[in-house]
Amino acid sequence: MHLHKYEKIWLIFGGGSLVVFLLILGFGAFYLGTHPQSHGATIDPDNLEANEAFERENLGLTQVDEDRYIVNVVASTFNYDLGDDEEGNPVSHIEIPKGSTVLFQAVTQDVIHGFNIAGTNVNMMVEPGYISSLEVEMNQTGEFTLVCNEYCGVGHHMMFATVEVVD
Numbered sequence: 001m002h003l004h005k006y007e008k009i010w011l012i013f014g015g016g017s018l019v020v021f022l023l024i025l026g027f028g029a030f031y032l033g034t035h036p037q038s039h040g041a042t043i044d045p046d047n048l049e050a051n052e053a054f055e056r057e058n059l060g061l062t063q064v065d066e067d068r069y070i071v072n073v074v075a076s077t078f079n080y081d082l083g084d085d086e087e088g089n090p091v092s093h094i095e096i097p098k099g100s101t102v103l104f105q106a107v108t109q110d111v112i113h114g115f116n117i118a119g120t121n122v123n124m125m126v127e128p129g130y131i132s133s134l135e136v137e138m139n140q141t142g143e144f145t146l147v148c149n150e151y152c153g154v155g156h157h158m159m160f161a162t163v164e165v166v167d
């Protein structure tokens with residue numbers, strides 16, 4: 001079989017483009033840890049407490065095993081509800097020991113909110129009717145800010161909490 005010179009060049013170019021495309025895709029998906037969308041389960045936004053995880057006393061940080069934690073959050077305009085502390089004051093700061101595996105579960109009772117722990121790989125959209133969840137290992141110490149990165153109204157910029165990873 002005889003291939004014309006240009007035919008050969010374009011075949012190589014085409015094949016090469018495919019390889020480059022797959023490499024970029026693989027780099028984004030595996031090396032950078034890009035994850036699929038985090039909305040697995042559904043929830044009634046008008047009755048969040050029907051789900052045990054989002055009952056008032058189960059909000060915020062809960063230790064479930066030696067190095068495993070769950071953080072349940074109810075987002076609303078313009079607040080992240082992390083439950084109350086012992087004195088009954090709303091929690092806006094949580095501390096997690098370095099190296100812990102943390103399952104973040106977030107829901108919204110009104111509009112779409114964001115759930116981004118700046119400087120980490122935690123970045124979810126929180127949509128009415130869905131439970132957004134993501135499990136991560138917190139290996140970097142420091143104080144991180146949980147911010148809303150979906151515009152949700154006039155108080156959007158006031159919507160934040162802090163997550164501290166301690167040694």
Ligand code: CUA
Pocket residue numbers: 076077078112113114148149150151152153156157159
């Ligand atoms: Cu909530 Cu922006």
